[in-house]
Amino acid sequence: MTALTRLESRPAHEHPIGGAGCIKQIYQQLLLSDDAQQRHVLAQRFLQTQLQRAADLPDELPQDLSALQDFVEQHSLAVARQYADYLQQRKEGGPRQFFSNKAHALFFLQAVAPTKLVDGAWLYGLLRHWRDPRFEGLICTYLEELGEGNPAQNHVVIYRKLLAEHGLQDCAAIPDERYLQGAVQLALGESGDECLPEVIGYNLGYEQLPLHLLISAYELSELGIDPYYFTLHVTIDNASTGHAQKAVQSVLQLLPLEGDREAFLRRVALGYRLNDLGQGSRAIIESFDLYAEVLDMLERKRPFGQHMHSDYCRFEGKTVNQWLSTPEQLPGFLAALENKGWIKRHQDPQASRFWQLIDGDGAAMFGVFSPYEKQLLHDWIAGDWVPERSTATPRGSANGAVETSVPVNDxxxxxxxxxxxxxxxxxxxxxxxxxxxxxxxxxxxxxxxxxxxxxxxxxxx
Structure with a gap:
C-alpha cells in the first residue's frame, strides 16, 4: 500500500494538535498575514510539530535512488489498473463508489476546499531560485499550478468558481482538522530555505496521481458537476512528462554532491510522509451522513430563523418558532413535518409542501437556503426515490466560463x-x-x- 493509498483510507480522527479552531487559525495567519516575519516563525513552529508526527509513520520510499523513478511509475500503473477495474464494474451496472448523491459530492468539494484553495503553495518559497536550473522542474510545477497567469488554468480560480457555482463558500461548516493539509502546504511555502529537502519530499508524494482523483472526476460528471479541476490534475500529474516525473528529477538534481546525502534523503522521506497527516479524501467521503448534515445545516440557520415565523402554523401543538428555539428539537421538528405530510420521504421532493416553500421563484422561502443547503434537503427528502430520467446534465471539461479578461483599471x-x-x-x-x-x-x-x-x-x- 503506497503512502497516497493509505492517505485515502485513513480514519477521520487524527492527532489533534490544539484547541478548537487552532489549525484553521494557523492556516489563516499563514495565508493572510502581511507580516512576513510572523508567517515565517509560525511556519517553522508548526512544521516542527508536524514533522515530529510524520516521523512516526512508515517510510515507504525506496532506499536506492535508482529505484525512485520505477517506484513512481509502478504507483501510476497500479492506479491505472485499479481505475480500469472500477470502470469495468460501472460498465457492468455497478453503483457509484464515492458519492451516494449530489449532496454527498458537494459535501466533499467543500470539505477539501481549504487544501484546494492553496494548491501548490508548498513550492512558493522556491521562486527566488529562478536562476538556478536545478529548481526548474519545481518552479515549472508551481507556475503550472498558477495556470501560468491564465485564469482559465489557474487551479485556485477554477476551484473558487466551482464552489461559487454550488453555494459552497461558507467555510463555517468545515471542521478544524480539514485545514491541516492546507496549513502544511502554506508552512512549507514559507520555509523553502530551511526545509528544502522536506519540500522536495512533500512534492514527490503530492504529485503522484491518486486513484480518488480519477473516480471523483468520473462521478462528479455523472452528477452534473463540472469535473475540470480534477481532470486537469489527471493530465498534469502524470509520471511520464508531468509533475510526478518532474518531482523525481528534482530529488536527483538537488541532492548534494558532497554533503551528507543520507541525511538529505532522510529529510526528503520525512517530507514525503507529511502527505499522510490529516484526513484523506476517502476518509472524508466515507464520513458523510446525509441526515446528520441536514441537522447540522438547520442548526447553523436556526438562530436566524427562530423568531422569523408567524404563530399561524403549528405542528403537533408547537409553532415553528418554538420548534426552532433549541437545537435538541430539530429532529422532532423534521419528524413533525413528516407526520403532517409536509415532507414526503422517498418520493419526488416536488410532492412535498415543504420543498415547494423553498424552491422556485415564487416560493415563500425563496433565497433562505443556499444551493448546497437545498441540495441537502432535496436528497434527504428524496431518499431512495429514483427519478425516471436523470435531470443532471453531465458537464464537459472545457471550463470555458472562467473569465479570462483582466480589469484595465484594477x-x-x-x-x-x-x-x-x-x-x-x-x-x-x-x-x-x-x-x-x-x-x-x-x-x-x-x-x-x-x-x-x-x-x-x-x-x-
Whole structure:
C-alpha cells in the first residue's frame, strides 16, 4: 500500500494538535498575514510539530535512488489498473463508489476546499531560485499550478468558481482538522530555505496521481458537476512528462554532491510522509451522513430563523418558532413535518409542501437556503426515490466560463505597474514574487504578475 493509498483510507480522527479552531487559525495567519516575519516563525513552529508526527509513520520510499523513478511509475500503473477495474464494474451496472448523491459530492468539494484553495503553495518559497536550473522542474510545477497567469488554468480560480457555482463558500461548516493539509502546504511555502529537502519530499508524494482523483472526476460528471479541476490534475500529474516525473528529477538534481546525502534523503522521506497527516479524501467521503448534515445545516440557520415565523402554523401543538428555539428539537421538528405530510420521504421532493416553500421563484422561502443547503434537503427528502430520467446534465471539461479578461483599471495592477516602472529586469523579479503567493496569485494583479514573471524568467536565462 503506497503512502497516497493509505492517505485515502485513513480514519477521520487524527492527532489533534490544539484547541478548537487552532489549525484553521494557523492556516489563516499563514495565508493572510502581511507580516512576513510572523508567517515565517509560525511556519517553522508548526512544521516542527508536524514533522515530529510524520516521523512516526512508515517510510515507504525506496532506499536506492535508482529505484525512485520505477517506484513512481509502478504507483501510476497500479492506479491505472485499479481505475480500469472500477470502470469495468460501472460498465457492468455497478453503483457509484464515492458519492451516494449530489449532496454527498458537494459535501466533499467543500470539505477539501481549504487544501484546494492553496494548491501548490508548498513550492512558493522556491521562486527566488529562478536562476538556478536545478529548481526548474519545481518552479515549472508551481507556475503550472498558477495556470501560468491564465485564469482559465489557474487551479485556485477554477476551484473558487466551482464552489461559487454550488453555494459552497461558507467555510463555517468545515471542521478544524480539514485545514491541516492546507496549513502544511502554506508552512512549507514559507520555509523553502530551511526545509528544502522536506519540500522536495512533500512534492514527490503530492504529485503522484491518486486513484480518488480519477473516480471523483468520473462521478462528479455523472452528477452534473463540472469535473475540470480534477481532470486537469489527471493530465498534469502524470509520471511520464508531468509533475510526478518532474518531482523525481528534482530529488536527483538537488541532492548534494558532497554533503551528507543520507541525511538529505532522510529529510526528503520525512517530507514525503507529511502527505499522510490529516484526513484523506476517502476518509472524508466515507464520513458523510446525509441526515446528520441536514441537522447540522438547520442548526447553523436556526438562530436566524427562530423568531422569523408567524404563530399561524403549528405542528403537533408547537409553532415553528418554538420548534426552532433549541437545537435538541430539530429532529422532532423534521419528524413533525413528516407526520403532517409536509415532507414526503422517498418520493419526488416536488410532492412535498415543504420543498415547494423553498424552491422556485415564487416560493415563500425563496433565497433562505443556499444551493448546497437545498441540495441537502432535496436528497434527504428524496431518499431512495429514483427519478425516471436523470435531470443532471453531465458537464464537459472545457471550463470555458472562467473569465479570462483582466480589469484595465484594477488598482492592484496599477500599483504593481508603478512599482515595476523604471526598475531593472532582475529587480522586477523581486517585486513580482510576492504577487505569486498563495493569497495573491489568483487575483488579477497576481495573474498579471505571473505572466510577467514567466516572460522575464525566459528573457533572463
Amino acid at each position: 488598482p492592484d495592477i496599477q500599483s504593481l505597474n508603478s512599482a515595476l516602472a523604471g526598475v531593472g529586469a532582475h529587480e522586477q523579479m523581486q517585486v513580482l514574487i510576492p504577487w505569486l503567493s498563495a493569497h495573491r496569485h489568483s487575483h488579477p494583479a497576481g495573474l498579471f504578475a505571473t505572466r510577467r514573471f514567466i516572460e522575464l524568467k525566459s528573457r533572463l536565462r
